[in-house]
Amino acid sequence: MKILQVTGFPNNGAGSGTLITTQAEDFVKHNNQVCTILSENRTDFPRVPGVKYHLIPFTAESDNPEKIDGQLDFNFPMFTTHTRSTSTFWNLNLDQIKAIEEKYRQAIKEEIETFKPDIIHGQHNWIHNAIATESGVPTVVTIHGTDLMGYKRSLDTLKDLRAKLKAGNLSPQELKNLKADADKYFYFVERAKKSAQGSQRVIVISEDQKQQFCELFPEAADKVVLVKNGYNPDIFHVMENVDKDTLFDSLSSDRSADGKLPKDYDKMALFVGKFADFKGIDVLIDATKKNEEAFEKEGKKLLTVIVGTGALEPQLKAQAENLGLKNLHFVGLQGHDVICQLQNLADLSVVPSRKEPFGLVVIEGTACGHPVVATNSGGIPDIMNTTGKIIKENYDPKVDAQNPNVLAPNEGTKGTYTTDLGMLVPVDDSDELSDAMMDIFDGKVKFDNDKIAKYTRDTYSQDAINAELLDIFSQAIQTYNKNESEQNTEQTARRSEGPSLDDDL
Numbered sequence: 258m259k260i261l262q263v264t265g266f267p268n269n270g271a272g273s274g275t276l277i278t279t280q281a282e283d284f285v286k287h288n289n290q291v292c293t294i295l296s297e298n299r300t301d302f303p304r305v306p307g308v309k310y311h312l313i314p315f316t317a318e319s320d321n322p323e324k325i326d327g328q329l330d331f332n333f334p335m336f337t338t339h340t341r342s343t344s345t346f347w348n349l350n351l352d353q354i355k356a357i358e359e360k361y362r363q364a365i366k367e368e369i370e371t372f373k374p375d376i377i378h379g380q381h382n383w384i385h386n387a388i389a390t391e392s393g394v395p396t397v398v399t400i401h402g403t404d405l406m407g408y409k410r411s412l413d414t415l416k417d418l419r420a421k422l423k424a425g426n427l428s429p430q431e432l433k434n435l436k437a438d439a440d441k442y443f444y445f446v447e448r449a450k451k452s453a454q455g456s457q458r459v460i461v462i463s464e465d466q467k468q469q470f471c472e473l474f475p476e477a478a479d480k481v482v483l484v485k486n487g488y489n490p491d492i493f494h495v496m497e498n499v500d501k502d503t504l505f506d507s508l509s510s511d512r513s514a515d516g517k518l519p520k521d522y523d524k525m526a527l528f529v530g531k532f533a534d535f536k537g538i539d540v541l542i543d544a545t546k547k548n549e550e551a552f553e554k555e556g557k558k559l560l561t562v563i564v565g566t567g568a569l570e571p572q573l574k575a576q577a578e579n580l581g582l583k584n585l586h587f588v589g590l591q592g593h594d595v596i597c598q599l600q601n602l603a604d605l606s607v608v609p610s611r612k613e614p615f616g617l618v619v620i621e622g623t624a625c626g627h628p629v630v631a632t633n634s635g636g637i638p639d640i641m642n643t644t645g646k647i648i649k650e651n652y653d654p655k656v657d658a659q660n661p662n663v664l665a666p667n668e669g670t671k672g673t674y675t676t677d678l679g680m681l682v683p684v685d686d687s688d689e690l691s692d693a694m695m696d697i698f699d700g701k702v703k704f705d706n707d708k709i710a711k712y713t714r715d716t717y718s719q720d721a722i723n724a725e726l727l728d729i730f731s732q733a734i735q736t737y738n739k740n741e742s743e744q745n746t747e748q749t750a751r752r753s754e755g756p757s758l759d760d761d762l
Contacts (some may be wrong), residue, residue, distance in 0.1 A: 258730060260284055261374035261394070262293040263365065265357075265385045266333065269303050270340040270590070271531060272617045273380055273401045279489045280726070281308045283719040289727075292372045294364045294385075296333035296357075298341065299323050311368055313360045318343060329356055336403040337533040338568040340590055346407065351441040354384065361385045365392050376730040379456070382474075383407065387448040390455025395737035397730060398452060399460040399484075402613070402635065405469050411445040418442065453477040457733035460484050460726075463636025482729060485639070486617050487722030488713075492593045493624040495710050496601045504598050510586035512577065518586055522560035523552065524698045527603035529596055529618050530610075532567025537609035537632065539576060543687035544609075544694065546580045551695055559698070561585040562603070564596060600625035605697050611684050613637050619678075620717045626710035628679035630693045633672065643677040643712070650684075675702055678709055 262281060268274040274295075281291045285307040292309040295302075298317035304310060314328035318341075331353060332344040346354070361384070368374065369392055377396040379386030381404040389396045418439040421427070427435065453459060453474040459481045461467040471478040505518045513519065526548075530536050545561050552559040561582075563573075566589055577585050591599075600606065606622030608631035616637045622629045631637045633650050642648045646664040649657060652672055657663040667673045672683040673693050680693040680702065696702040 258284075258376065258727060259290045259372065259374045260292075260730070261365075261368055261372060261377045262291060262295075262380065263361070263377055263385055263389050264293070264295050264380040265361075265383060266295065266335055266339065266380075267297050267302060267341070268293060268295050271335070275617060276401075276486055277380055278303065278305060279487065279492075279719050280723060281305050282489060283487075283723045287720075287723070290372075292368055292374065294361065294368065298325075298328075298332055300325060309372065311364050313357070313364060315342075317341065327360075329353075329360070336407040337535065338531075340531050340566045343568050346445065347410075351437065351444060354441065354444065358384055358388060362388050362391075365389055369394060376734060378726075378730070379452070382449055382452045382456075382459070382470075384445075384448045384452075387452040387455065390452060395730075395733045396456045397458040397460060397733045398456040400462065400466055400470055402462075402466055404449070405466065405473060406612075408446065408449045408473055411442045411449070415439060415442040415446060450474070453480075456480065457736045458482055458729050460729065462486050463639045465635050465639070484722065484725050484729070485717060486620070487717050487719035488617065488620050488624055490624065490714050490718050493597050493600065493621045494714075495624075495626040495707075496598065499598045499601050501602060504595070504602075507595070508588045508591075510588060512574070512582075512586050518562065518588070519558070519560060519584060521558065522584065523557040525560045525562065525603045526605055526607055526694060527562050527564070527599055527622070528607050528609075529564040529599075529621070530608075531565050532569040532573060534569065535611045535613070537611050537685070538563065538569070538573055540609045540685055540687050540690060541607050542573065542576050542580065542582070542585065544691035545577075545582055545585050547688070547691040548694060548698075549582060549584060552698075558584060562599060563587045564589070564591050564599065566590045596621070597625060600627070603627060605630055605679070605694065607690070607694065608632065608637065609690060610634065610637070616640060620713050623678050623709045623713040624717070626706040628697055628704040628706075628709060630680045630682060630690065630697065632684045633674065633681040634684045638681060641676050641678050641681050642674075644674075648674050648681065677704070677712065679704070 262277050264277055268278045282305045284291050294311045296313045298315045314325035315333040316322050316328050316330055318332050332342040334344040334346045334349055374394055377389045377394050379389045379398040381401050382398050383404050386398045418435055422435055454477055461470055461481055461483050467481055467483055505520055508518055509516050510518055528541055548559050600622055605627055606629045608616055608619055610632055613635040619629050619631055619640050638648050644664055647662055648664050652666055671689055673689050674681040682689040682693050
């Protein structure tokens with residue numbers, strides 16, 4: 258099959274980028290052809306051998322940005338800031354948005370003529386996928402969560418702007434600015450609707466996401482199919498021997514005297530992700546204060562390593578400094594090879610997100626054979642919950658205790674659950690997060706690391722996930738061809754009947 262991936266973002270530095278790269282690699286391995294249209298501000302981005310790439314060029318935020326033919330004079334936007342861009346859809350104007358749209362329209366048109374795809378797989382229910390649905394090629398869109406957040410934000414902002422416009426008492430300049438903003442957010446809303454309505458299938462990656470999408474786009478609810486995200490087991494896997502000395506010598510930290518990570522630790526916790534507010538890194542930093550103090554009382558040392566970067570880096574580092582943390586280190590953005598080695602050295606991974614659409618980093622951690630402590634929110638419970646019972650985000654003992662299918666929280670906690678893959682904790686609760694981590698560090702809660710790795714490989718290997726995707730693509734093509742055939746038949750019948758009242762109207 259010839260698959261045209263269309264994403265509005267880079268293929269690296271964020272979960273959706275990692276996902277489409279993993280999918281492309283596996284598609285090619287199984288003799289499918291892949292072309293990826295993506296946004297970038299550099300030409301040396303990671304590439305999968307055998308995949309054709311079509312770059313939508315933007316300008317990096319640096320002193321000497323790379324000069325790329327046809328580049329837009331601003332950086333690529335996202336719903337939240339990216340590791341290499343502070344630009345978002347919210348701080349661009351409508352003219353800039355339309356300039357992006359035109360670039361994507363030209364790129365899709367060109368690849369339909371040259372690559373000749375059987376299917377378009379759009380990433381995020383947003384502007385670029387709306388354009389894809391106009392192309393005359395069957396389109397499937399994958400929801401990633403931030404697009405739903407963006408749509409909800411657009412609806413709420415548009416409502417507020419219209420209320421202000423209706424209230425009046427505005428200066429001419431204020432009126433002009435409000436109208437410009439209202440036009441932009443209306444544009445976002447209409448484009449997201451067009452994307453949902455024009456796609457033949459809508460892939461969601463969790464039950465939570467499915468519910469959100471159906472509430473926001475009820476007219477497209479019948480198109481929804483749930484497919485879990487997958488990972489590449491060739492990249493994330495259990496390693497028999499990791500050369501800790503060489504690895505740690507290759508990393509640097511500005512929070513240590515010698516600029517290196519300490520090697521004389523007793524336990525290690527790891528966070529991997531971009532520095533956005535919804536990732537909850539600030540909650541982990543608060544929890545680490547309590548963890549370090551507990552280790553010190555026993556004459557031991559806890560190492561906490563944070564991989565990633567983003568706009569919040571200065572304030573997160575300031576938070577760690579103000580709390581007097583001694584062994585929490587930021588090591589910057591790292592490649593998958595380094596992350597896999599760190600995952601293998603870590604005793605646990607932490608995913609403290611306030612709202613995580615899926616949580617690819619969860620399965621990357623468990624694939625490397627250790628438990629994960631993560632928040633009971635968004636799509637994370639879909640991965641972590643291996644209990645066979647319902648785990649609620651907000652457990653009500655008066656009601657839920659009567660239901661044998663609902664799991665009660667661990668005794669003595671406010672909402673922490675233990676599963677075969679790790680522990681789920683309440684959102685924004687650094688005490689519960691700390692307690693869960695310490696229970697694992699102290700051995701109060703034990704896990705079978707081999708079992709964790711095997712379960713992840715059997716359940717989330719990209720081979721199995723891509724087989725589902727290819728089946729969905731085939732269904733989408735059949736649906737599209739059937740609808741086209743029925744539409745042509747209807748048009749032929751109406752022409753043979755002559756003009757009707759509907760035509761006159």
